[in-house]
Amino acid sequence: MSCRLRLAVLSLLLVVPAALLFSGDVTGAAKQTLTAVYSKTAPAGLDDPQWAKIKALEVPFEGKEKFANKKTSVITKAIYTDEEIYFWFTWKDATLSVTKGAWKFDGQKWTPQAGDEDRLSLLFEISRINNFATKGCAVTCHVPQGAPNAKDGKFGTQSEAEKGDLWHWKAARSDPAGYADDGWLTKFSADKTGRRTDAGKGGDKRNMTEDKSKPRYMLAPGKKLGKHGILLAEDAVEITDDSVFKPGDVVTARMPVKAEGSYGDVKAVSRWADGAWTLMLSRKLNTGYEDDVAFDPRKKYNFAMALFDDSGDADSYDSETLTLEFKK
Amino acid sequence: MSEPYVMLEEEGRTPPPQDGLLCWLTRPRLPSETVCWHRFFGVLQLALIALLFLSGLLMAFSYTPVPGTAYDSVDYFQFSLPFGDIVRGVHHYAWNSLLIVMGLHLLRAFVVGAYKPPRHPVWLSGLLFLLLMPLFIITGDLLPWDQKGYWSTQVRFSIISSIPGLGDFMVQMLRGGGLTGIVTLTRFYVLHVLLLPAVLLGILALHLCLLARHGLSPPMDGQAPARPPIPLLPSGLNRFLLLLLAAMIALAAAAYFHPAPLGDPADPSDTSFVPRPEWWVLFLNQLVSIFKGPFTVVGSAVIPGGLILLLAALPWLDRSPDRRPSRRIGVLAAALVVLIAITVLSVMGYIEHFVRPEH
Numbered sequence: 091m092s093c094r095l096r097l098a099v100l101s102l103l104l105v106v107p108a109a110l111l112f113s114g115d116v117t118g119a120a121k122q123t124l125t126a127v128y129s130k131t132a133p134a135g136l137d138d139p140q141w142a143k144i145k146a147l148e149v150p151f152e153g154k155e156k157f158a159n160k161k162t163s164v165i166t167k168a169i170y171t172d173e174e175i176y177f178w179f180t181w182k183d184a185t186l187s188v189t190k191g192a193w194k195f196d197g198q199k200w201t202p203q204a205g206d207e208d209r210l211s212l213l214f215e216i217s218r219i220n221n222f223a224t225k226g227c228a229v230t231c232h233v234p235q236g237a238p239n240a241k242d243g244k245f246g247t248q249s250e251a252e253k254g255d256l257w258h259w260k261a262a263r264s265d266p267a268g269y270a271d272d273g274w275l276t277k278f279s280a281d282k283t284g285r286r287t288d289a290g291k292g293g294d295k296r297n298m299t300e301d302k303s304k305p306r307y308m309l310a311p312g313k314k315l316g317k318h319g320i321l322l323a324e325d326a327v328e329i330t331d332d333s334v335f336k337p338g339d340v341v342t343a344r345m346p347v348k349a350e351g352s353y354g355d356v357k358a359v360s361r362w363a364d365g366a367w368t369l370m371l372s373r374k375l376n377t378g379y380e381d382d383v384a385f386d387p388r389k390k391y392n393f394a395m396a397l398f399d400d401s402g403d404a405d406s407y408d409s410e411t412l413t414l415e416f417k418k
Numbered sequence: 419m420s421e422p423y424v425m426l427e428e429e430g431r432t433p434p435p436q437d438g439l440l441c442w443l444t445r446p447r448l449p450s451e452t453v454c455w456h457r458f459f460g461v462l463q464l465a466l467i468a469l470l471f472l473s474g475l476l477m478a479f480s481y482t483p484v485p486g487t488a489y490d491s492v493d494y495f496q497f498s499l500p501f502g503d504i505v506r507g508v509h510h511y512a513w514n515s516l517l518i519v520m521g522l523h524l525l526r527a528f529v530v531g532a533y534k535p536p537r538h539p540v541w542l543s544g545l546l547f548l549l550l551m552p553l554f555i556i557t558g559d560l561l562p563w564d565q566k567g568y569w570s571t572q573v574r575f576s577i578i579s580s581i582p583g584l585g586d587f588m589v590q591m592l593r594g595g596g597l598t599g600i601v602t603l604t605r606f607y608v609l610h611v612l613l614l615p616a617v618l619l620g621i622l623a624l625h626l627c628l629l630a631r632h633g634l635s636p637p638m639d640g641q642a643p644a645r646p647p648i649p650l651l652p653s654g655l656n657r658f659l660l661l662l663l664a665a666m667i668a669l670a671a672a673a674y675f676h677p678a679p680l681g682d683p684a685d686p687s688d689t690s691f692v693p694r695p696e697w698w699v700l701f702l703n704q705l706v707s708i709f710k711g712p713f714t715v716v717g718s719a720v721i722p723g724g725l726i727l728l729l730a731a732l733p734w735l736d737r738s739p740d741r742r743p744s745r746r747i748g749v750l751a752a753a754l755v756v757l758i759a760i761t762v763l764s765v766m767g768y769i770e771h772f773v774r775p776e777h
Contacts, residue, residue: 218489224682224687224688225688390680
């Protein structure tokens with residue numbers, strides 16, 4: 091090969107790789123990216139060895155309302171297969187909170203216990219939500235009172251074209267049934283929140299009599315209580331005689347309902363141990379439902395998270411918006 | 419083409435006269451070196467431009483130049499339409515490759531002294547071509563209406579406005595108002611798909627006409643080319659198509675394995691976004707960083723403009739008729755200094771924007 095020819099071939103070989111090298115993503119914001127790593131096999135659970143091999147992302151959270159000026163963080167990982175995506179989270183939480191107003195019997199009467207539950211929620215864009223990519227939940231959920239898309243604790247997006255996919259893992263109300271509530275977010279109107287539940291069946295059933303003085307259901311004979319002593323709706327039977335209870339007995343006030351259809355798309359496996367929650371959420375990449383975000387591994391997705399530590403909707407720790415990318 | 423015709427051509431003999439369109443089409447001759455294994459940067463640029471036009475045309479069918487929907491239309495094209503990711507990727511990698519090939523083409527022309535009379539008009543038309551490319555990139559960058567494009571444009575407006583006298587006027591003309599919005603996007607779109615391509619075709623035609631008139635730069639030893647000329651059709655066209663095909667496959671493969679980036683949708687209220695300069699402007703960006711305050715214009719206009727003027731004036735500055743590099747040590751040494759300075763500034767910019775942890 092002549093010198094000129096070698097030089098020419100070398101030059102050509104340099105052109106495309108150089109263009110590739112230098113023309114990548116040049117966005118410069120300090121936004122965190124969670125990389126979902128491809129795997130041929132689905133993680134079997136929280137302790138699957140695959141999780142240990144994946145680089146973790148520590149996502150900082152800032153407290154709001156009663157958690158104002160407090161900070162926490164969630165270690166996050168993600169794996170995807172040809173069919174599904176798996177998220178793995180762990181965060182410190184000194185107390186297991188699954189009370190959610192459970193009834194306590196003192197021998198005479200029933201009293202709802204003080205205490206809420208631990209929760210983690212994720213919001214993805216089904217279709218583009220204006221400025222969600224940069225401001226995250228600040229433009230959808232945690233909006234200031236008086237904003238055009240929020241009123242009296244209700245919130246949503248500002249147009250029907252903007253839709254979000256809300257995954258809401260609840261330690262007391264969904265986790266014992268093995269899923270995270272799957273909802274979606276649409277336009278807020280003055281008389282109706284923008285939050286919707288996905289099609290199908292799920293959520294929780296209130297366990298109280300019509301006069302709200304005591305629980306209506308108890309564990310059916312032959313059935314066992316679920317995780318953390320939670321009574322599942324499918325295992326409940328109406329209380330006919332209070333004498334079966336003894337002082338100090340506790341009965342679940344919000345009974346998780348077995349999910350069906352799009353409502354139960356997001357499967358959940360969790361563990362609270364040694365002062366920390368570990369949680370795995372999984373879902374099909376594309377469920378085929380319009381109320382779910384369809385993950386295309388070629389794309390990047392914006393999402394944000396909120397953490398609730400034994401608290402209601404207003405009191406949360408919120409993350410900034412993150413980018414979810416897929417890597418084969 | 420008939421076999422005897424090819425045989426005659428291969429033997430360097432003139433084929434018998436023919437009549438009709440075929441004859442007319444096959445009559446023009448090209449120097450064999452126009453596109454051959456060791457000299458193809460010029461034609462490769464032509465191939466890349468053809469790919470840019472073709473992929474751009476396909477993208478234009480789906481694009482809407484309105485801030486509220488521009489991003490969605492690009493997203494839809496790239497991820498929802500069949501081969502959208504490949505087409506957009508080809509467009510993206512084609513302009514990146516074009517810049518590199520143009521640089522190499524310029525470097526070669528410089529080293530072999532192709533700018534010397536009588537070929538200096540070819541050199542000057544090539545420089546015009548070079549100057550036009552950044553305008554394409556700058557206008558195209560805003561079109562997806564993503565964070566990178568939006569905030570890069572803001573930075574560019576800021577740099578342009580530092581040019582004394584003309585700067586603010588130019589920004590006003592480009593932006594069309596006080597804020598970068600729908601008027602800006604429309605203007606950039608029109609510039610990118612109508613005005614600039616028309617100018618490009620004009621410059622291209624001028625460059626090719628001048629090339630046809632003055633010819634390729636001959637070998638430096640002054641001897642005539644060893645190979646006989648080739649007919650434009652089909653031999654010249656076949657070589658071009660071969661190069662076009664090779665470039666298309668390479669760029670499509672790049673697009674398949676590394677999809678063209680599409681950042682977050684533009685949020686004009688997100689002042690925390692810091693755009694990183696692209697590779698081809700790293701040295702210019704670094705110049706702007708060095709010369710601050712009232713001296714910004716030195717980095718943004720005086721030095722880059724001076725370099726362009728130097729390149730344009732080169733045929734008159736280097737008057738020696740000898741094109742051999744060994745006889746043009748002074749010019750080559752000066753060019754080497756400039757190249758080293760550009761490289762050092764680019765590396766500094768790369769470290770500042772891509773390596774430092776705060777980014």
